Amino acid sequence: MKQVYLDNQSNTKLDKKVFDAMIPFFTDYYGNPQSIYSLGAASKDVLDLARIQVANFINADAKEIIFTSCATESNNLIIKGIAESLKNKGKHIIVSVIEHFSILNPLKRLQKEGFEITYLSVDSKGNVNADELKNSLRKDTILVSIQHSNTEVGTIQDIKKLVDIVKSVKVNDFIVFHTDAVSSCGCLPIDVKDLNVDALTFSSSVMYGPKGAAALYVKRGVRLVPQIEGGVQENSQRSGTENIPAIVGFGKACEIAKSEQSVNTQKIKELRDKLINELPKKIEYIYLNGALENRSPCNVNFSIEFVEGEALFLLLDAKGIMAASGSACANKNLKLSHVLTAMNVDVAIGQGSIVFTLSKYNTQEDIDYVLEEFPKIVSKLREMSPLYSYFLQTGKRKEAGPGTDFEHAHDHCHISED
């Protein structure tokens, strides 16, 4: 059966060139880079090289890169590391409400420890409001963390402008601006000098590199308290034996991204636009979630009315198409995704959300296949949907959900079409 992988924000396929670069470091060069005999030195050399490759990709200095095991660790390190380092200067942190859980959950704990967190709202397209950020800044604000683009709905924040605001308001001289750029680095050029951020998270596993390596960029001069303590690795900022094969792969992935990203991004964007433009021609009552202009080139997120997202992606999977959904039923906690909720997407409509995220390995044929199969799946599910038959019979939308009763109907939904 044909396989079409469209969940690339979850994980990308490993580039063969990356894999080839990694192999010798499993088999032949297994020395610990902290050892000074020749096998150790060989590992040390590639560790240094990878650090340069990774730094180059975001236009940073190699000294400003801390290697970690995954983006979650990078995000934990910046949140907890800054909180601990600046807690005597202030205990106020600002984030957007649609951050990844590796930002939000560490903050929950800090909140219990006496930190105050401001959660910036987003509009119906997922944009953070610059004025709200400006008004939230305080003398005791130590950290602002706003993601570069959102994994689920693809909205790209204007980080440069937001940093500008924070730096020009100058509430204090220690405030740190961090951006989680995990969802962007696979398909967008990222330049920390241009963005003017103090810290940035990105990860190998969504940019055609292996799992097990990620980075936290920390601008020179910004001090954070290490969260994993032990030996002198990563300048004692993150102890633990370096995962050399994964770091070598990450370095290679960054080098490849630097050279071929612009071509790939153009191609991916064309495929994305084909899906965004063609699906609404084939399926009625379908709404794009997220921004249109400032949207990640790899993200497609639609809500399909009258059907539920988990059922959608299971039937897609049966056709070899792998996607994701933000619906309540697809979430382990049985709640509509926090991103769609924050964007004020109608619960019944959010139930039909389906997320396709593209990579450089996707082809026109892949997209044609989705355009062929997906509408059939939607029809099949609509045929068994009581909400759809009610709508066909009465022209009204029945409210699904708690306390539902047969007579209750509403005629509109909050979501707007782009």
Next chain:
Amino acid sequence: MAFYSGKVMDHFANPRNVGQIENADGIGEVGNPVCGDMMTFYIKVKDNKIDDVKFKTFGCGAAIAVSSMVSEMAKGKTIEEVMNMTNEDVAKELGGLPPNKMHCSNLGADALHKAIENYKSKQGK
């Protein structure tokens, strides 16, 4: 291991008895208080037995599989037998459900029981 059992996937991908019955003897509808999904059951009753049953479901894979299984289990059974059918019976018949999906199995039997109550009230019993 796959998230759902083979039996669940079979009933989900090829649901039996999907549809609506014109002039049904009883209709039962329930909304899922947990995640906001919905199930409607239609029944025809003959000689105190479920002669025909159809359903429509808006919900996850488990909810659709449960509807399908419930409809199969109910067909040909007496009203009393069906009223004694529990959510656990349905989940068991499906080879089990993931823990966070057990609540979906509540919908099936509930919707069917509601359809029977609707039938009874129409009979004036």
